[in-house]
Amino acid sequence: MTVRSVRERSTFTTALASIAVGFGLAWSTSAAAQPAPDPLDVAEGMRLYRTKADCQTCHGWAADGRKMDTQMPDAPSLRTSRLGRAGIIYAIRCGRPGRGMPAFDRQAYKDAARCNNTTLADLQKNGQALTDPASTLQLREIEMIADFLFERVIGKGPMDHAKCVEYWGEDVDACRELAK
Numbered sequence: 120m121t122v123r124s125v126r127e128r129s130t131f132t133t134a135l136a137s138i139a140v141g142f143g144l145a146w147s148t149s150a151a152a153q154p155a156p157d158p159l160d161v162a163e164g165m166r167l168y169r170t171k172a173d174c175q176t177c178h179g180w181a182a183d184g185r186k187m188d189t190q191m192p193d194a195p196s197l198r199t200s201r202l203g204r205a206g207i208i209y210a211i212r213c214g215r216p217g218r219g220m221p222a223f224d225r226q227a228y229k230d231a232a233r234c235n236n237t238t239l240a241d242l243q244k245n246g247q248a249l250t251d252p253a254s255t256l257q258l259r260e261i262e263m264i265a266d267f268l269f270e271r272v273i274g275k276g277p278m279d280h281a282k283c284v285e286y287w288g289e290d291v292d293a294c295r296e297l298a299k
């Protein structure tokens with residue numbers, strides 16, 4: 120073997136090693152992007168969903184679209200939402216102007232940079248009414264609601280008796296009507 124081919128081979132090995140390191144890094148960063156949420160954040164997110172933000176009035180307590188208040192607009196089930204975390208957080212922060220979903224960020228459409236460079240004037244021009252939220256939320260609170268949704272709601276299938284008991288922490292009245 121000539122000196123040159125030895126050097127080539129070692130360059131090849133180094134290249135392979137760096138590809139492996141690259142894969143390792145890519146894997147670990149994507150794993151780090153979705154760490155298991157803190158159970159306390161999930162519980163707080165559920166509380167905010169039901170009380171301060173009152174999402175349940177439109178989406179239902181189980182977030183399955185069975186609204187609690189018949190006067191409220193029909194809202195979709197969040198259990199079958201295909202949005203990723205960023206999409207969920209954006210929907211809560213900026214709402215869906217003209218479609219009945221309130222914007223929960225106090226600065227939404229006031230500071231144009233918050234919601235896709237759109238201002239209140241733009242919404243008015245397009246005839247898109249903005250629904251008022253029960254209460255505005257801090258980004259931290261929105262993140263906890265997202266933690267709750269991803270942990271208990273999105274992609275978890277329809278609500279059944281077992282999930283209901285887990286959701287409420289006990290066999291409450293609302294669970295009795297659900298299939299065992």
Ligand code: HEC
Pocket residue numbers: 168172173174175176177178191192193194195197199200201202206207210211215218219220221223250253264
């Ligand atoms: C006043 C009624 C109302 C309230 C309160 C409300 N929503 Fe909505 N929400 C809607 C409607 C209506 C839509 C559908 C909008 C559309 O057609 O694009 C929607 C859409 C969404 C979506 C987008 C779903 C998807 O897959 O595209 C998310 C996420 C969402 N809501 C979460 C929430 C959360 C979390 C809260 C509480 C912080 C909340 N909503 C409060 C009415 C409401």
